[in-house]
Amino acid sequence: MTHSGIVVNRQLPQLAKLSKTQFLDRVANIQAIRRKKSDISLFISDARGMAQLEALHQAVHTEKFFTNPTDFELSPSWIPFVLAMPEPLRAWLAAYSLDEIKAQVVNWMAALYAAHCRRDSMWRKLLPEIKHAAMAYYSPYKPKLADELIEVWSRQFEQARRFVGGRACGVLENPFADNERPFLDSEEVDQSYRFTVRTGYFREDDWLFVVERDRQKLLKFYKSNIEHGVWTSRTIDEQMRNIDSETMNRSEARPEIWQAWHHYFSLSGDEVQAGV
Numbered sequence: 001m002t003h004s005g006i007v008v009n010r011q012l013p014q015l016a017k018l019s020k021t022q023f024l025d026r027v028a029n030i031q032a033i034r035r036k037k038s039d040i041s042l043f044i045s046d047a048r049g050m051a052q053l054e055a056l057h058q059a060v061h062t063e064k065f066f067t068n069p070t071d072f073e074l075s076p077s078w079i080p081f082v083l084a085m086p087e088p089l090r091a092w093l094a095a096y097s098l099d100e101i102k103a104q105v106v107n108w109m110a111a112l113y114a115a116h117c118r119r120d121s122m123w124r125k126l127l128p129e130i131k132h133a134a135m136a137y138y139s140p141y142k143p144k145l146a147d148e149l150i151e152v153w154s155r156q157f158e159q160a161r162r163f164v165g166g167r168a169c170g171v172l173e174n175p176f177a178d179n180e181r182p183f184l185d186s187e188e189v190d191q192s193y194r195f196t197v198r199t200g201y202f203r204e205d206d207w208l209f210v211v212e213r214d215r216q217k218l219l220k221f222y223k224s225n226i227e228h229g230v231w232t233s234r235t236i237d238e239q240m241r242n243i244d245s246e247t248m249n250r251s252e253a254r255p256e257i258w259q260a261w262h263h264y265f266s267l268s269g270d271e272v273q274a275g276v
Contacts, residue, residue, distance in 0.1 A: 005090025032253035082261035100165035114138035
């Protein structure tokens with residue numbers, strides 16, 4: 001986790017209708033949190049890819065999490081606590097506005113388009129912008145001059161990145177740097193610009209037992225179990241009495257991402273921005 005960029009959901013106390021101190025007291029004995037991995041590609045091939053990028057940008061800038069958790073393979077009833085992503089990705093998202101991020105993505109994909117790389121895989125709704133950028137910034141592809149064009153495209157990429165708002169280097173590096181040919185292998189493009197984002201979350205039952213501790217909500221949540229004789233109301237009462245000893249150590253839970261959440265959540269927003 002030392003190289004991970006951490007983003008925490010600061011809306012949790014409001015969601016639970018608790019103060020920050022009360023919220024931290026409720027989860028004081030927790031030692032781990034369930035974790036879900038999602039692969040995020042900056043090669044935008046569909047609407048979901050753009051939605052993921054927009055959601056990550058919002059989370060980094062506002063510390064408000066997903067309006068559509070299914071984009072990150074989460075159930076709508078699960079409550080996300082924390083995101084762990086490569087620090088260069090977090091820093092890039094933090095450094096630019098959403099319009100600048102999108103412009104840099106379009107420019108990068110336009111460079112690939114100019115080199116006839118993965119044209120058929122580009123998101124059709126983004127394609128007009130990509131084509132416009134390719135025509136505006138890059139020399140036309142010519143098969144007999146392909147090798148000679150590499151250095152030209154490389155310079156044009158850097159010029160275009162500065163023009164669209166890339167004030168400093170980010171994760172979308174020059175695709176022509178150190179390449180012998182402009183035809184980048186599809187697998188290479190996928191692997192170079194695909195990032196793993198880990199989401200630490202509570203399931204709805206975790207949240208009701210550990211955070212809200214509302215017996216009526218729990219009875220409603222487990223209504224089917226009770227009606228089928230799997231549970232009784234006494235089962236819920238017993239678990240509620242012992243909830244302060246719950247540590248959430250599960251096979252799918254990880255202590256390191258919980259520790260990271262607790263550290264950054266305990267800090268104020270000003271302290272996080274100051275790098276305390």
